[in-house]
Amino acid sequence: GQNIDQPTEMTATEGAIVQINCTYQTSGFNGLFWYQQHAGEAPTFLSYNVLDGLEEKGRFSSFLSRSKGYSYLLLKELQMKDSASYLCAVRPPGGSYIPTFGRGTSLIVHP
Amino acid sequence: DTEVTQTPKHLVMGMTNKKSLKCEQHMGHRAMYWYKQKAKKPPELMFVYSYEKLSINESVPSRFSPECPNSSLLNLHLHALQPEDSALYLCASSQDPPAGQGMNEQYFGPGTRLTVT
Numbered sequence: 001g002q003n004i005d006q007p008t009e010m011t012a013t014e015g016a017i018v019q020i021n022c023t024y025q026t027s028g029f030n031g032l033f034w035y036q037q038h039a040g041e042a043p044t045f046l047s048y049n050v051l052d053g054l055e056e057k058g059r060f061s062s063f064l065s066r067s068k069g070y071s072y073l074l075l076k077e078l079q080m081k082d083s084a085s086y087l088c089a090v091r092p093p094g095g096s097y098i099p100t101f102g103r104g105t106s107l108i109v110h111p
Numbered sequence: 112d113t114e115v116t117q118t119p120k121h122l123v124m125g126m127t128n129k130k131s132l133k134c135e136q137h138m139g140h141r142a143m144y145w146y147k148q149k150a151k152k153p154p155e156l157m158f159v160y161s162y163e164k165l166s167i168n169e170s171v172p173s174r175f176s177p178e179c180p181n182s183s184l185l186n187l188h189l190h191a192l193q194p195e196d197s198a199l200y201l202c203a204s205s206q207d208p209p210a211g212q213g214m215n216e217q218y219f220g221p222g223t224r225l226t227v228t
Contacts, residue, residue, distance in 0.1 A: 033216065042115075042201060042219035043154065050214075087153060096167055097209040098144075099217075101153035 002026045004102035006088055011108045012078055020073045020105045022088030030093040034062050034073045037085045037104065046073070046086075075107075083109045115220035117202050123226045126192060132223045134185040134202030142208040143185040144217065145177060146201040154201055160185060161208035192227045199224050 003025040012018040022032070031050040035043035047055055049064035049071060061074040073086055085106050089099035115136045124130050134143065142161050146154035159167035160179045168177075174196075176188040185202055203217040 031214070040199070040222075040224070042221050043217075044219070045216040048214045048216060096159070098156060098159065098167070103151070103153050106151075 002090055002092065002100040004088055004090055004100060006086075006102045006105045008103070009106045009108070011110065014078055014080060014109055014111050016078050017074065017076050018078060018107065020075070020086050020107065022071045022073075022102060024069050024071075024088075024090045024102075026069070026090055026092065028093035029066060029069075029090065030097065031091040031099075032062075032064055032071050033089040033091070033099055034060075034071075035087040035089065035101075037087060039084070043087055078109050080109050080111070083107060115202055115204055115218050117200075117220035117223050119223055120221065121224045121226075123228060124189065124192065125228055126194070128192075129188070129190045131189065132187040132200055132202075132225075134187075134220055135183055136204040136218070136220075137183055138204065138206075138218070139182075140204035140206050140218070141182070142205045143179065144203040144205075145175075145185070145187050146203065147196075148199045148201055148222070158187075159209065166208065189225075192225075194227050197226045 005023045034046040037043040047062035054063045059076045064071045085104040087104040088102040091099040118133045145157040148154045157171045158177045163179045174191050178186040199222045201222045202220040205217045
């Protein structure tokens with residue numbers, strides 16, 4: 001099975017940098033996704049990591065360490081519109097191959 | 112067109128009603144999914160269709176009945192629901208059926224907010 005852990009809530013200031021962590025304990029690993037979900041809306045894909053290291057995409061970056069079972073999503077130059085829930089999802093190496101979602105981290109950006 | 116559409120946006124139904132949720136994508140995706148999401152919880156997988164055939168049913172009660180009429184459409188038929196079934200129902204699609212190769216990220220629709228009274 002998959003056990004995925006994320007902080008429930010974080011707050012940050014507009015213009016700052018925030019790091020949202022995700023740890024996982026799984027019987028295997030075949031990729032990790034980050035999704036953004038605004039309240040009452042659908043999750044939207046942000047990033048995908050399958051190898052160790054940092055993937056940068058504009059203001060958002062995602063990091064993975066497979067040996068530590070650890071990922072983080074880094075958001076730079078925070079904007080008010082970044083207030084949302086950020087979901088980490090881990091894909092198993094076999095079986096259904098369908099990612100399992102963590103409970104999500106609710107990020108509140110204030111002026 | 113990189114959009115997944117869902118109708119209706121909101122639905123209120125009684126426990127004896129029969130209703131259907133609809134989902135549509137025109138990206139040529141070969142897999143479609145139904146998820147249920149309660150407030151402040153992650154999406155929970157319900158069903159997966161691969162090449163229009165049901166490939167995964169996550170032990171969902173029979174009062175939820177999925178249907179895939181063609182490669183672009185996915186329905187969820189609802190009958191005799193319970194108040195605890197009230198949730199946001201999300202449809203998603205991906206280019207390929209679930210597999211270990213490649214990114215194959217999921218595209219989600221805006222969801223149907225269902226309230227069972």
